Amino acid sequence: xxxxxxxxxxxxxxxxxxxxxxxxxxxxxxxxxxxxxxxxxxxxxxxxxxxxxxxxxxxxxxxxxxxxxxxxxxxxxxxxxxxxxxxxxxxxxxxxxxxxxxxxxxxxxxxxxxxxxxxxxxxxxxxxxxxxxxxxxxxxxxxxxxxxxxxxxxxxxxxxxxxxxxxxxxxx
Numbered sequence: 001x002x003x004x005x006x007x008x009x010x011x012x013x014x015x016x017x018x019x020x021x022x023x024x025x026x027x028x029x030x031x032x033x034x035x036x037x038x039x040x041x042x043x044x045x046x047x048x049x050x051x052x053x054x055x056x057x058x059x060x061x062x063x064x065x066x067x068x069x070x071x072x073x074x075x076x077x078x079x080x081x082x083x084x085x086x087x088x089x090x091x092x093x094x095x096x097x098x099x100x101x102x103x104x105x106x107x108x109x110x111x112x113x114x115x116x117x118x119x120x121x122x123x124x125x126x127x128x129x130x131x132x133x134x135x136x137x138x139x140x141x142x143x144x145x146x147x148x149x150x151x152x153x154x155x156x157x158x159x160x161x162x163x164x165x166x167x168x169x170x171x172x
Contacts, residue, residue: 081112092163093170105162106152114145 085108092101121141127134156162 078115081108081115084108085112089166092166095163096167097161097164099156099161101163102156102161105166106156107149109162110145110148110152113148114141117141 088101088104088108092098092105095101118138118141121134121137125134125137152162155165160168
């Protein structure tokens with residue numbers, strides 16, 4: 001270091017700061033290293049439990065085996081139910097009230113609505129973003145579907161029935 005252009009105060013302070021930095025390099029790198037006390041390795045109790053992570057940070061993530069038909073059954077059931085409502089509705093209008101069509105409509109319509117509202121909850125209230133609201137809305141939907149199923153049963157047994165309701169609504 002060239003001290004010719006420094007004033008007197010800088011000549012006294014500057015060499016001390018530089019000497020301190022050179023003499024104690026551990027202070028410069030201490031924030032980036034962990035000693036024995038601050039070890040990031042898991043303890044034996046953690047290694048034996050369920051929170052043990054196999055491998056290192058640089059290992060690739062092991063993905064579960066792919067299933068070609070993972071969502072196909074659910075999708076097929078939704079489409080089958082939606083397409084099945086068309087002839088069921090037409091049969092209830094043509095044939096009139098019948099206990100079997102009342103039962104089929106009283107089950108198929110609430111389940112069809114439940115699947116639709118469940119898709120809305122899954123899309124707009126994902127569990128990863130707000131898990132509490134997702135659980136509340138999912139259980140609320142299940143409770144509402146159960147109440148609608150009970151209401152359809154009561155309507156079919158104590159009133160005109162689902163088929164007659166569809167027929168009256170169709171001709172209205």
